[in-house]
Amino acid sequence: xxxxxxxxxxxxxxxxxxxxxxxxxxxxxxxxxxxxxxxxxxxxxxxxxxxxxxxxxxxxxxxxxxxxxxxxxxxxxxxxxxxxxxxxxxxxxxxxxxxxxxxxxxxxxxxxxxxxxxxxxxxxxxxxxxxxxxxxxxxxxxxxxxxxxxxxx
Amino acid sequence: xxxxxxxxxxxxxxxxxxxxxxxxxxxxxxxxxxxxxxxxxxxxxxxxxxxxxxxxxxxxxxxxxxxxxxxxxxxxxxxxxxxxxxxxxxxxxxxxxxxxxxxxxxxxxxxxxxxxxxxxxxxxxxxxxxxxxxxxxxxxxxxxxxxxxxxxx
Numbered sequence: 001x002x003x004x005x006x007x008x009x010x011x012x013x014x015x016x017x018x019x020x021x022x023x024x025x026x027x028x029x030x031x032x033x034x035x036x037x038x039x040x041x042x043x044x045x046x047x048x049x050x051x052x053x054x055x056x057x058x059x060x061x062x063x064x065x066x067x068x069x070x071x072x073x074x075x076x077x078x079x080x081x082x083x084x085x086x087x088x089x090x091x092x093x094x095x096x097x098x099x100x101x102x103x104x105x106x107x108x109x110x111x112x113x114x115x116x117x118x119x120x121x122x123x124x125x126x127x128x129x130x131x132x133x134x135x136x137x138x139x140x141x142x143x144x145x146x147x148x149x150x151x152x153x
Numbered sequence: 154x155x156x157x158x159x160x161x162x163x164x165x166x167x168x169x170x171x172x173x174x175x176x177x178x179x180x181x182x183x184x185x186x187x188x189x190x191x192x193x194x195x196x197x198x199x200x201x202x203x204x205x206x207x208x209x210x211x212x213x214x215x216x217x218x219x220x221x222x223x224x225x226x227x228x229x230x231x232x233x234x235x236x237x238x239x240x241x242x243x244x245x246x247x248x249x250x251x252x253x254x255x256x257x258x259x260x261x262x263x264x265x266x267x268x269x270x271x272x273x274x275x276x277x278x279x280x281x282x283x284x285x286x287x288x289x290x291x292x293x294x295x296x297x298x299x300x301x302x303x304x305x306x
Contacts, residue, residue, distance in 0.1 A: 018167060018186070024241050027190035030183070030262075033171070037180035037253060088177050100190060102266060109183075110259050
């Protein structure tokens with residue numbers, strides 16, 4: 001079965017994501033790519049690490065696509081998210097949404113990245129020059145000092 | 154010199170466009186891809202044809218990027234547009250904008266496609282089962298029955 005929502009420890013090929021949503025009914029494809037940024041204000045990131053509960057994360061990505069199908073007419077969505085260690089400028093997440101007309105493609109793609117950060121169980125560890133921290137949730141409103149939260153949390 | 158704004162009669166490789174905007178300062182890349190849609194309401198398109206005043210079109214694409222740099226902080230933009238005959242689902246235009254944060258990437262990419270349709274001298278000929286028509290302007294508010302407008306028009 002074709003998999004349109006997946007986590008991978010290998011580099012994400014953007015074309016693999018886009019090609020899943022190309023279709024004759026679509027005139028617009030919006031793609032959002034999240035890459036590893038080196039500087040946040042003056043703080044320099046050396047690399048990132050992502051960990052995920054993979055089956056749950058893939059299920060949640062699919063749920064987001066189903067939400068999009070309800071909110072916008074005639075969409076097709078594909079999403080890939082990296083796990084493991086990522087260097088600067090590497091692709092952390094790639095979203096592609098195809099629609100007949102462009103307005104919907106932009107809106108749905110934006111919705112997808114916001115929802116990923118809200119509901120998909122993926123944790124990010126930032127490695128800086130002077131230390132490292134697990135970011136508690138993808139909206140970055142809390143953090144964990146030493147380790148991943150337990151499943152019970 | 155690296156060319157970030159170009160017209161081409163060859164198929165557009167999305168990665169060629171995206172790779173021009175990847176950089177350590179960016180955490181977000183938004184890509185908009187316009188593809189040839191088969192059906193508009195019940196009317197079936199067989200293929201499209203684009204003609205352009207190439208040097209002027211490339212200059213206008215660059216102008217759009219400069220407008221974006223003024224409107225949003227710290228952006229990098231690349232745009233490729235096809236000319237010639239395009240089959241269903243082929244890429245007509247690809248835009249990539251990278252920014253530190255995602256909100257700006259979405260907004261600037263949306264701005265770019267709207268401006269392309271407003272100011273870039275590219276004409277589209279729709280070929281349907283029962284005829285063909287040059288679309289007069291990219292906003293599709295006027296059409297030319299038989300032929301391209303003259304330069305004087």
